[in-house]
Amino acid sequence: MTVQCCKCKKVHEEGEWTENPPAKGAHVTHTYCPVCAEACYMELFSEQASRTTWKTAQIVSQLMDSLDRSA
Numbered sequence: 001m002t003v004q005c006c007k008c009k010k011v012h013e014e015g016e017w018t019e020n021p022p023a024k025g026a027h028v029t030h031t032y033c034p035v036c037a038e039a040c041y042m043e044l045f046s047e048q049a050s051r052t053t054w055k056t057a058q059i060v061s062q063l064m065d066s067l068d069r070s071a
Helices: 036-068
Strands: 004-007 011-013 017-018 030-032
Touching: none
Parallel strands: 004 030
Antiparallel strands: 004 011, 011 017
């Protein structure tokens, strides 16, 4: 079975990621090569961190509003 990066389309052959296209008619499975995996994980974790920061900011803002009303 041929393993191909789903982002850059490189093929994993003999322990290396190459730009050779998969053989015609080959059974292909997909994953990420190490370079694309790192880029995708960074993007994913960056988005999650942004959401967490935004959510924390919303909670703090709501708390400050409720403290202002009670004073």
